[in-house]
Amino acid sequence: xxxxxxxxxxxxxxxxxxxxxxxxxxxxxxxxxxxxxxxxxxxxxxxxxxxxxxxxxxxxxxxxxxxxxxxxxxxxxxxxxxxxxxxxxxxxxxxxxxxxxxxxxxxxxxxxxxxxxxxxxxxxxxxxxxxxxxxxxxxxxxxxxxxxxxxxxxxxxxxxxxxxxxxxxxxxxxxxxxxxxxxxxxxxxxxxxxxxxxxxxxxxxxxxxxxxxxxxxxxxxxxxxxxxxxxxxxxxxxxxxxxxxxxxxxxxxxxxxxxxxxxxxxxxxxxxxxxxxxxxxxxxxxxxxxxxxxxxxxxxxxxxxxxxxxxxxxxxxxxxxxxxxxxxxxxxxxxxxxxxxxxxxxxxxxxxxxxxxxxxxxxxxxxxxxxxxxxxxxxxxxxxxxxxxxxxxxxxxxxxxxxxxxxxxxxxxxxxxxxxxxxxxxxxxxxxxxxxxxxxxxxxxxxxxxxx
Amino acid sequence: xxxxxxxxxxxxxxxxxxxxxxxxxxxxxxxxxxxxxxxxxxxxxxxxxxxxxxxxxxxxxxxxxxxxxxxxxxxxxxxxxxxxxxxxxxxxxxxxxxxxxxxxxxxxxxxxxxxxxxxxxxxxxxxxxxxxxxxxxxxxxxxxxxxxxxxxxxxxxxxxxxxxxxxxxxxxxxxxxxxxxxxxxxxxxxxxxxxxxxxxxxxxxxxxxxxxxxxxxx
Numbered sequence: 001x002x003x004x005x006x007x008x009x010x011x012x013x014x015x016x017x018x019x020x021x022x023x024x025x026x027x028x029x030x031x032x033x034x035x036x037x038x039x040x041x042x043x044x045x046x047x048x049x050x051x052x053x054x055x056x057x058x059x060x061x062x063x064x065x066x067x068x069x070x071x072x073x074x075x076x077x078x079x080x081x082x083x084x085x086x087x088x089x090x091x092x093x094x095x096x097x098x099x100x101x102x103x104x105x106x107x108x109x110x111x112x113x114x115x116x117x118x119x120x121x122x123x124x125x126x127x128x129x130x131x132x133x134x135x136x137x138x139x140x141x142x143x144x145x146x147x148x149x150x151x152x153x154x155x156x157x158x159x160x161x162x163x164x165x166x167x168x169x170x171x172x173x174x175x176x177x178x179x180x181x182x183x184x185x186x187x188x189x190x191x192x193x194x195x196x197x198x199x200x201x202x203x204x205x206x207x208x209x210x211x212x213x214x215x216x217x218x219x220x221x222x223x224x225x226x227x228x229x230x231x232x233x234x235x236x237x238x239x240x241x242x243x244x245x246x247x248x249x250x251x252x253x254x255x256x257x258x259x260x261x262x263x264x265x266x267x268x269x270x271x272x273x274x275x276x277x278x279x280x281x282x283x284x285x286x287x288x289x290x291x292x293x294x295x296x297x298x299x300x301x302x303x304x305x306x307x308x309x310x311x312x313x314x315x316x317x318x319x320x321x322x323x324x325x326x327x328x329x330x331x332x333x334x335x336x337x338x339x340x341x342x343x344x345x346x347x348x349x350x351x352x353x354x355x356x357x358x359x360x361x362x363x364x365x366x367x368x369x370x371x372x373x374x375x376x377x378x379x380x381x382x383x384x385x386x387x388x389x390x391x392x393x394x395x396x397x398x399x400x401x402x403x404x405x406x407x408x409x410x411x412x413x414x415x416x417x418x419x420x421x422x423x424x425x426x427x428x429x430x431x432x433x434x435x436x437x438x439x440x441x442x443x444x445x446x447x448x449x450x451x452x
Numbered sequence: 453x454x455x456x457x458x459x460x461x462x463x464x465x466x467x468x469x470x471x472x473x474x475x476x477x478x479x480x481x482x483x484x485x486x487x488x489x490x491x492x493x494x495x496x497x498x499x500x501x502x503x504x505x506x507x508x509x510x511x512x513x514x515x516x517x518x519x520x521x522x523x524x525x526x527x528x529x530x531x532x533x534x535x536x537x538x539x540x541x542x543x544x545x546x547x548x549x550x551x552x553x554x555x556x557x558x559x560x561x562x563x564x565x566x567x568x569x570x571x572x573x574x575x576x577x578x579x580x581x582x583x584x585x586x587x588x589x590x591x592x593x594x595x596x597x598x599x600x601x602x603x604x605x606x607x608x609x610x611x612x613x614x615x616x617x618x619x620x621x622x623x624x625x626x627x628x629x630x631x632x633x634x635x636x637x638x639x640x641x642x643x644x645x646x647x648x649x650x651x652x653x654x655x656x657x658x659x660x661x662x663x664x665x666x667x668x669x670x
Contacts, residue, residue: 262515269540269563270465276567277468281475284569312567319540319564329543331516336545343544343593348601 027209035212038219039152041097042144045090045222049141052086052134060131074114077121080131087130090137091230100223102230105130125237133229140225144218151211159204250428250452254326254362261326269318276311283308327368334364338389341372346379347387347404355393359450366425367391367400370446373421374402382406382442393450400446408440418444428452457580460500461486462493462519463508468563472506475569488512490522497526502533504580508563509539509546520546527558534579538563542589544597548669551586555665556658559585559621574626584621584661591619594668606648614641618664623657 060079066072084105091104105126121127283304291297322328330337335353342349358364371389378387384406392399412418412434422432428448436442459481463469466488473483485496489512497505505526509519523535536559537550550560559579565587566572575585586594595616598604607615610631617627624642628635642660646653651667654660 265510265540266465266515270468273540273563273566274465274467274471276564277471277475277569280567280569281478308567312564315564315567323541328510328516328541329545331514332545336543339548340544343597346596348597 035215037097038215039148039212041093041219041222042148042215044093044097045137046141046145046148048086048089049134049137050145052083053138053141056083056086056131056134073122074118077118080121080124080127083130083134084124084127087133087230090133091226094222094226098219098223100226102226105230125240129229133225136225136229137222140218140221143221144215147211147214147218151207151214155207156204156211157208159200159207246427247452250362251360254360254365257326257365258361261322261328264318264322264325265328269315269322272311272315272318276308276315279304279308279311326365330361330364330368333358334367334391337364337368338371338391341368341375342389345375345387347375347382347384349375349378349387349389351389353391355391355398357393357450359393359398359448360452362452363398363428363448363450366428366430366448367398367446370400370421370425371402373417374400374444374446377410377417377444378402378404378406378442381410382408382440384440384442396450398448398450400448401443403441403443406440406442407438408436408442409438410434410436410442410444421446454577456480456482457503457576458482458484458500459576460484460493460496460502460505462488462490462496462505462511462522464488464511465508468508468566472566476573479573490518493519493522494525497530497533501530504534504536504576506536506538506576509537509541517546520549523558524549524553527553531557533557534576534582535559536561536576536579536585538565540564542587542593544590544593547586547590547593551665551669555584555662557582557584560590561585561587562589575621578621578623583658584665586620586665588616588620591616594619594665598668600649600667600670603649607645611641611645611648614638615645615664618642618645618660619668621661 056079060076063072063076063079066075088104091102094100094102283301286301286304291300327337327340329340334355335351338351338353342351359367371391375387375389378384382404384404387402387404390399390401390403392401410418412422412432418432418434425432425446425448430446430448433445433447434442436444459476461469461472461476461483463472463486469486469488473486476483484500484502485492487493487496493505493507496502505523507519507523507526509517511518519539520537523537526533527535531554534557537546538559538561539546540563542560542562547560550558557579559575561572561575565575578585595604595612604612604615613631614627617630622630624635624638628638631638643653645651646663649667651663654663
């Protein structure tokens with residue numbers, strides 16, 4: 001191969017040398033590592049493609065046909081997911097054997113429940129692209145199978161056996177003809193003479209020399225197909241990947257915050273509470289017990305009091321800190337958490353939550369902190385006497401609205417609290433709208449997806 | 453010295469469980485069992501029928517609110533056993549669930565309150581004898597969210613203080629001690645509060661607490 005490149009890159013070379021180089025590469029080519037890798041690629045993938053095509057395409061057609069009854073849609077979803085797995089396998093093999101490094105379709109990231117699973121499978125372009133790949137690869141696989149079976153095995157290896165047969169039958173009366181048979185046992189070629197046998201030997205050798213080039217042609221077509229179907233660079237694909245990565249990051253960070261809160265709760269908070277309790281007990285146990293002279297007594301009691309006070313105050317600070325990280329009541333759902341929030345609000349607040357299903361933990365957390373911030377704003381700026389929190393879930397969105405009967409004129413100004421909120425919810429494509437005419441009432445609405 | 457109590461403790465943190473056991477035992481109470489999760493708590497209460505069960509809200513396996521559910525179930529099955537729920541957070545939702553049925557023999561305190569050992573033990577005694585013990589934080593939220601804000605506004609600052617202490621479940625004597633006033637003055641404040649809020653007068657501490665809580669939650 002390298003010789004060939006050199007040869008074509010330097011046309012100034014003498015004609016004889018160039019043709020010798022081409023001839024050498026033709027002869028050496030079949031014995032290069034690359035030829036074997038390409039053969040291995042065909043040997044490994046042809047059965048997979050064929051089986052995948054033969055099983056999945058009929059199932060997909062059946063799924064589409066049965067879509068009116070419930071089973072068809074999940075069947076189609078399962079087919080798409082299976083096709084994606086097969087495509088990943090093909091691309092891994094292509095990377096290992098053909099050196100064709102393409103990003104494999106990402107593992108599916110199904111949402112919760114059967115419905116979420118079906119929706120994520122059927123709505124995923126990479127899955128459908130995998131189906132298309134299998135369908136388009138099927139004819140290539142047939143061509144590959146033909147090349148391997150016909151050139152390598154049939155015209156190649158079997159023809160080389162012809163002289164062996166002649167040797168085997170030497171000394172026996174008469175010359176047994178060598179018959180090359182088609183799979184249906186019809187005689188394709190019958191050789192009756194010794195020179196014919198030699199001619200057959202030559203045919204076999206030429207066929208074996210040519211086979212790797214035919215395999216290479218099929219492999220090249222395979223490369224083109226894989227690139228056409230899976231090459232990155234499509235903007236929509238990239239956007240989708242980034243969205244998924246961002247969703248994972250948002251989920252991960254919510255999970256991390258939950259873990260930190262839990263660790264605080266099970267570690268420092270409980271230890272500190274126990275410490276405060278023990279200091280309290282020490283203080284009470286020493287009640288009425290003289291601790292040296294008056295001065296010394298006062299000093300020691302002062303130290304114990306101070307330690308006790310510090311422990312309890314730190315406990316309060318730690319509690320506020322932990323609640324700011326992840327309010328534990330969120331484990332019970334948004335409604336319970338917001339009920340606690342509303343109850344602690346300085347401006348009396350009512351709460352209405354209508355959610356058909358629980359949003360993801362990250363969205364629950366964002367909704368909670370938005371509501372907390374908005375209620376704090378109501379208390380700080382609105383001079384309202386009543387506030388209302390409503391959370392409504394529909395069409396895969398969660399809409400939080402905080403309204404108050406205050407003086408209005410709340411604005412989204414750069415650097416302000418509302419702008420900060422708007423910025424924060426943009427990490428999940430949330431939208432914030434403010435309606436706040438002078439004299440009120442004020443309504444701030446935050447529209448979030450159910451899943452990040 | 454109040455009479456000794458038979459206590460079951462449910463708390464998953466060993467340091468708190470052991471510390472509490474030590475203090476209660478030292479003060480002459482009998483800790484019948486100290487367990488680390490809700491099923492063990494229910495079994496221990498069934499077996500020992502204690503005067504009071506001190507229960508952490510968050511315990512294994514889910515670390516959310518199994519202690520609360522266990523407390524409610526004990527309160528239904530063994531009304532003679534007081535349930536004192538304590539937690540590192542006060543959640544209004546939990547308070548509402550605890551007080552929804554019959555708030556006699558029910559307590560809900562922040563875990564911090566164990567730092568003041570005598571007060572904590574007083575709360576435990578109240579709950580064991582069928583009284584109520586609510587954290588000041590719970591009471592603050594109850595008053596803050598009460599729909600009776602208009603009527604509550606008619607109270608004087610001192611009367612509000614007294615109302616809050618009643619809602620915490622304290623007796624007249626305890627209120628007098630806390631506010632450093634005479635029991636007679638406390639009685640007068642209470643009469644005035646009940647008149648302003650339109651509540652029936654009552655001599656019993658427990659019934660007064662119940663009336664106040666129902667009023668605040670209505």
